[in-house]
Amino acid sequence: MDTVSIKAETPSVCVIILSYGSRTEQLRKVLEAVLKQKASHVIIVANDVISPTLKMLDDYKRNFPMSIEIIVSKKNLGSAGGYAKGLSSAIKRPFEYIWLLDDDNFPEDNALTNLFGAFSIYQKRINRSKIALQSLRQSLPEMIEIFNKGYHSLSPRPASFIGFHVLNIFNNLLSFIFKNSLNAVSKNEKAPISLRSAPYGGFFFHRDAFHNLGFPNPDFFLYADDLAYTLNFTSRGGHIFLVPESRIIDIDPVWNATGGETSNFYKRLKILSSKQVYYEVRNRIYIGRKYFPGNRILYFLNKFIYLTILGLAAIYYRRCGRYKLIYRAAREGESGRLGERDLEI
Numbered sequence: 001m002d003t004v005s006i007k008a009e010t011p012s013v014c015v016i017i018l019s020y021g022s023r024t025e026q027l028r029k030v031l032e033a034v035l036k037q038k039a040s041h042v043i044i045v046a047n048d049v050i051s052p053t054l055k056m057l058d059d060y061k062r063n064f065p066m067s068i069e070i071i072v073s074k075k076n077l078g079s080a081g082g083y084a085k086g087l088s089s090a091i092k093r094p095f096e097y098i099w100l101l102d103d104d105n106f107p108e109d110n111a112l113t114n115l116f117g118a119f120s121i122y123q124k125r126i127n128r129s130k131i132a133l134q135s136l137r138q139s140l141p142e143m144i145e146i147f148n149k150g151y152h153s154l155s156p157r158p159a160s161f162i163g164f165h166v167l168n169i170f171n172n173l174l175s176f177i178f179k180n181s182l183n184a185v186s187k188n189e190k191a192p193i194s195l196r197s198a199p200y201g202g203f204f205f206h207r208d209a210f211h212n213l214g215f216p217n218p219d220f221f222l223y224a225d226d227l228a229y230t231l232n233f234t235s236r237g238g239h240i241f242l243v244p245e246s247r248i249i250d251i252d253p254v255w256n257a258t259g260g261e262t263s264n265f266y267k268r269l270k271i272l273s274s275k276q277v278y279y280e281v282r283n284r285i286y287i288g289r290k291y292f293p294g295n296r297i298l299y300f301l302n303k304f305i306y307l308t309i310l311g312l313a314a315i316y317y318r319r320c321g322r323y324k325l326i327y328r329a330a331r332e333g334e335s336g337r338l339g340e341r342d343l344e345i
Contacts, residue, residue, distance in 0.1 A: 011116060012040040014095040016086035018079060018200070019046050019103035024053040026251045027103040031060060035067075037112040040095055043069045045086045048076040078340070080216035080225035083200060091210055098205055104251040105201040111135055114245040115204045122192075122241060128206040132213070132233060132240045134195055135202030139250035147244055152195045159294025161302040162284050162330070163264065193242040197230040202248045212238055219338035222275070224283035231291050265310055268326060269319045274343055277322065278329045285333025303330070 015034050019027045027044070034042055042064075044057055049072075057070050071085050083100060090098055097119075099112065115133050122131050137143050146152050157165045203226070205213065216229045234240060268277050293299070307327065314323035325343070332341075 011097055012095045013038065013097040013099055013112065013116075014041045014043060014090040014093065015039045015099045015101060015112075016043045016045065016083065016090060017101045017103055018082040018086065019044055019049050019053060020076065020082070021048065022050045022053070023103050023252070024050065024056055027053060028056060029251065030101060030103055030106055033107050034101070034112075035064070037107065037110075038116075039067075039099075039112065041067060041069065041090075041093065043071060043086045043089055045082045046070060046072045047082040048073060078218060078221035078225070079200060079223075080220050080229070081218040084215040084218060087210070087215055091207065096207055098207065098210070100200045100203045101248075102201040105137075106249045106251055107135070107202075108247045108249065111246040111248060115243055118241065118243045118245070119204070119206070122239075123206075126239055127208075129208035129212055130238050132198070132203060132205040132209055132230070132238060133243050133246070134198040134240055135204065135246040135248045136242060136244045137199065137202055137248050137250060137254075139254050140199070143242070146193060146195070146242065150191060150193060152193065152242075156284075156288055156292055157294075158292040159296075159298040159302060160288060160292065161299065161306045162281055162288070164306040165302050166298075166305060193244075195230075195240040195242055196234055197227050198240050200226040200229075201250075202246070203230070204243075204246075209233075209238070212236060217338075220279070220283050221338075221340045222279035222283075224280065224287055228283070228287050228290075231287065235291065265313050269310070269313055269317050269322050274322070274325055278325055278341065278343055281326050281329035282333040283338070285330050286336060286338065289334060 017027070017030060017034070031042070031044070046054060046057060054072065057068075061068050061070055069089065071089060073082070073085065077085065086100075087098070097116075099115070101107070115135065118133055119128075119131065122133075136147060156163045157167065159165065160168075200216075213229065213233050216225050218225075220228060230240060268281070272280070289299075307330075310326065311323055314320050
């Protein structure tokens with residue numbers, strides 16, 4: 001293994017990497033990239049990982065005893081629980097900044113340096129306890145769309161059902177008919193791009209902001225906990241800015257990315273696992289009803305249309321069991337029943 005020197009420089013930053021399962025080689029690449037940047041300390045949360053991953057981490061720990069910390073959980077804590085473990089350790093130390101990464105978020109050269117530069121600009125006019133930054137994830141269609149537009153649309157639309165809204169159909173039709181005129185967005189490349197929410201991977205903030213962020217809610221377990229975590233921050237007066245100069249490459253495809261060419265109907269019925277579908281639907285429903293409730297009648301109209309289309313698709317693909325799971329997840333999201341579930345499917 002190649003050794004890389006790491007220097008504790010000012011400003012100091014603690015990078016928290018959440019690892020899960022068998023992604024040993026992905027984690028190795030990310031860890032090497034992080035060590036080449038100006039990180040003062042790296043915490044790896046080994047969340048139910050395989051033995052080869054633990055052995056690899058032990059090797060790194062021996063080479064960088066003062067720079068690397070390993071937190072092992074034999075049980076899958078989910079993304080919220082895993083990041084909460086890392087944050088609980090990081091916040092006890094005197095590091096100024098915290099940067100969150102998944103084990104397949106490969107940061108390009110100067111990704112961290114460019115975050116420092118952007119933060120120094122924003123803190124001149126905003127208290128650093130109210131600032132968070134987000135690296136550009138090029139594999140996320142919704143993030144690329146935000147970057148191209150130069151702004152973050154209100155998402156999801158109030159009263160939508162798992163992101164579905166009847167008005168979106170009309171807007172998509174207009175976008176198709178008047179494609180050139182509607183997509184020709186004029187924006188100042190240097191203008192800040194403010195985000196309403198952000199994913200964990202690439203999320204960067206000063207330790208002062210932790211008092212407003214707190215810990216992720218482990219009851220979400222698997223999906224959309226980062227959405228709830230960052231929405232809670234912005235809804236209380238926090239600001240999240242996209243930093244296009246800080247770029248991250250996702251080594252593995254992002255299963256929960258929205259947008260792209262594959263419809264969410266097809267993904268939920270045919271591509272995603274039962275576990276992924278259940279937590280994705282339940283948690284997105286819960287967040288939508290909490291932060292974007294909108295008109296109740298319109299919500300039930302969107303729900304009726306979505307479930308009708310989904311039901312017809314389920315019959316066509318012979319996935320009626322999956323339809324029942326999605327319906328159950330939606331009901332439990334509406335009633336606020338979070339936490340880990342025994343799906344038995």
